[in-house]
Amino acid sequence: MDNKKEEAIEQYADTLYKLAFLRLKNREDAEDVVQEVFYKYIKANMQFESTEHEKAWLIQVTLNQCRSLWRAGWNKKVDILPEQEACTSPGMEQAYLVKERERKLLREILKLPGKYREVIHLFYYENYSVKEIAMLTGRKENTVTSQLSRGRALLKKALGEAYDYEEI
Amino acid sequence: MIMRKFREAYREALDNSIRYTACCQKIQDEAEHRDRVGRRRRKKAVSAAAGFFVLLICGFTTVKAANYICNRISITDFGFKSSAVTAESLQEQLAAGEEADFLEEWTEVTEKGIKADRVVIEEIQERTYTSYEAFKRQETFPLAIPEIPKGQAEDIHIWVTGENEALTFWKKTDNKEVILDIWNFGKSEAHAGSRNYSDGVTNERSYTTKDGRNYLVVDSKAQEAAGIRIHTVIAVGAYEIYGDYIGYTEEQVYEMLESMDLSLYE
Numbered sequence: 001m002d003n004k005k006e007e008a009i010e011q012y013a014d015t016l017y018k019l020a021f022l023r024l025k026n027r028e029d030a031e032d033v034v035q036e037v038f039y040k041y042i043k044a045n046m047q048f049e050s051t052e053h054e055k056a057w058l059i060q061v062t063l064n065q066c067r068s069l070w071r072a073g074w075n076k077k078v079d080i081l082p083e084q085e086a087c088t089s090p091g092m093e094q095a096y097l098v099k100e101r102e103r104k105l106l107r108e109i110l111k112l113p114g115k116y117r118e119v120i121h122l123f124y125y126e127n128y129s130v131k132e133i134a135m136l137t138g139r140k141e142n143t144v145t146s147q148l149s150r151g152r153a154l155l156k157k158a159l160g161e162a163y164d165y166e167e168i
Numbered sequence: 169m170i171m172r173k174f175r176e177a178y179r180e181a182l183d184n185s186i187r188y189t190a191c192c193q194k195i196q197d198e199a200e201h202r203d204r205v206g207r208r209r210r211k212k213a214v215s216a217a218a219g220f221f222v223l224l225i226c227g228f229t230t231v232k233a234a235n236y237i238c239n240r241i242s243i244t245d246f247g248f249k250s251s252a253v254t255a256e257s258l259q260e261q262l263a264a265g266e267e268a269d270f271l272e273e274w275t276e277v278t279e280k281g282i283k284a285d286r287v288v289i290e291e292i293q294e295r296t297y298t299s300y301e302a303f304k305r306q307e308t309f310p311l312a313i314p315e316i317p318k319g320q321a322e323d324i325h326i327w328v329t330g331e332n333e334a335l336t337f338w339k340k341t342d343n344k345e346v347i348l349d350i351w352n353f354g355k356s357e358a359h360a361g362s363r364n365y366s367d368g369v370t371n372e373r374s375y376t377t378k379d380g381r382n383y384l385v386v387d388s389k390a391q392e393a394a395g396i397r398i399h400t401v402i403a404v405g406a407y408e409i410y411g412d413y414i415g416y417t418e419e420q421v422y423e424m425l426e427s428m429d430l431s432l433y434e
């Protein structure tokens with residue numbers, strides 16, 4: 001494998017893993033998906049016009065791979081943060097509260113329907129525009145806008161008015 | 169009150185929880201690749217001998233069987249399709265203005281047939297038993313077994329999936345087979361699925377048992393060395409029960425249907 005591909009794998013592994021995990025809610029499957037995407041990436045010998053094109057291709061393949069393994073079905077426990085130990089000193093209290101807030105936020109994200117989770121993640125984490133998300137997911141822009149809006153509404157309902165969602 | 173930017177909060181929360189580094193060696197390794205493909209196949213293979221089931225489930229809650237509305241099962245060119253939704257769930261979805269997406273998802277499988285990349289049963293925490301007694305000792309899934317004509321050599325396997333979401337019963341008697349796939353939708357607010365047999369089905373009909381249970385029945389177009397292959401389906405409460413009977417005559421199949429105690433599923 002050439003250095004360029006190794007660099008790309010290093011650069012995008014975390015991005016693709018997060019996306020796959022958000023979609024599948026399972027670490028083992030997310031890892032399998034990412035490894036398969038990179039396996040295809042190595043074998044496909046694609047010529048990309050730019051780094052953005054390369055990243056978009058990897059994201060699209062990841063989403064397709066996740067769909068083929070879509071876990072809409074079984075009711076399983078999802079907990080991406082290990083339970084925290086009780087804080088033992090006043091200094092730890094702040095860190096404990098921050099962790100709790102993060103845990104709550106992620107849990108609510110994971111409770112969203114898959115397609116809302118996907119667009120919320122691409123918009124807020126990957127900073128993609130609605131138009132770009134539409135291209136990546138193969139949906140219409142109106143559909144993405146509406147899914148973003150519904151996802152936000154569900155998050156607001158669950159998390160209260162604690163955040164500014166920079167609505168479009 | 170100063171509101172925190174959601175974008176920042178989400179990024180921090182995710183970055184603090186999930187970090188991943190890929191191993192290039194592992195990615196390129198052909199043996200690892202084969203393992204990954206194998207794992208996916210196993211997850212997708214709900215029951216090797218029976219038809220392929222594509223399933224879409226919306227939401228989870230505890231649902232009483234009686235709450236299900238629109239429990240529809242019908243025959244397609246390749247098998248059966250089914251869908252059901254609870255009145256409460258439907259109302260909630262409509263009230264939330266999500267009818268378009270919800271109905272689109274709900275009907276996607278049922279109206280358009282199988283989408284190859286669509287939902288397959290996954291996260292199979294499958295437990296296997298090679299005798300009914302061993303199954304009974306460990307499991308609570310209701311299993312109504314028909315009275316199968318006795319033979320010389322018998323082999324039995326029972327697979328239970330997840331938290332009693334599905335059960336597959338397989339019994340081979342000489343060269344004949346009975347496969348029951350029982351799906352428990354008691355935790356889902358809605359579902360749509362289709363069970364497909366690659367050779368297609370024909371001769372659709374229904375059979376009503378003496379106690380008034382109505383089965384949909386089809387024959388496979390496949391020519392079996394062992395004889396005909398008959399498929400049946402019935403919905404009882406929150407359960408759907410699919411049966412594949414290979415090598416048995418129609419009369420024998422109907423006798424087996426008569427012998428099943430489906431009150432277990434009510």
